[in-house]
Amino acid sequence: MTENRYRPLILDASALITGFNPADVENEQYTVPLVEEELKRGLTSVRLKTSIRTGKLKVKTPKKAFLEEVEREAERVGDSLLLSEADKQVLALALELKSAGEKPIIVTDDYSIQNLARSMNIEFKPLTTFGIKFRYRWILFCSACGRIYPPRKKVRVCRVCGTPLIRKYFKKECARK
Ligand SMILES: [Zn+2]
Structure with a gap:
């Protein structure tokens, strides 16, 4: 991952649940409000809150236009029923960062997100890339x-x-x- 150090990472629910610790990597890191919501009651919430409080992990709401683009593509690919609203926000945020000239990478083990990321030309990395064992x-x-x-x-x-x-x-x- 050294060569990707300067690229923003977008963390989905699977990444944060499986033990990805934002403090462990140098990259700028994002997640979306619905992922934060989904994990609030879980065991990961202390680490999550700390990361957000220290600014290591930024929670960003994607613009509506990018969400709509994701929804259209999900319908086209036929994956829409496996994608939660949180997943769609993750993908939409990736599109938004791309349109701003960045090269985001989604960190996810979720096959539906990976599928759609592939078809929308968004880069993703599974958790094994980061040595996650959970x-x-x-x-x-x-x-x-x-x-x-x-x-x-x-x-x-x-x-x-x-x-x-x-x-x-x-x-x-x-x-x-
Ligand atoms: Zn019921």
Whole structure:
């Protein structure tokens, strides 16, 4: 990563949950409000809050035009139901930084984000690049009735109560190599 030292990193939920520590790298680093929201109650929140307070990690809301561009592309690629609003913000922020002449890199283990990043010509790096040893899993979760659905199922809303499902990440294990 030394050659990429001056490029801004955009951290998604998977990056922050799996133990990526913003204090460990020199790069300028960003995340988006919905990722912060998603992780607020988790175990990572102390590190997250510290990074934000010290200015090491900047929380930036992408402009609407870039979000719309991401939504259009997600529809076109057919990935829109696997992308959360937080994921879309991450991708939109990357587009925004690109349009400002920067060369952002999204740090993510999320296949849906990687897919869309590829099709939009946005660079990304999986967490193994940074020597992260933790693995995570995610599920689809109904916030109204609490039902849980396995990931990758082509379901957008809860079959029982019709509430839109949200993704929840949790750390699974420490996978040492
Ligand atoms: Zn439900």
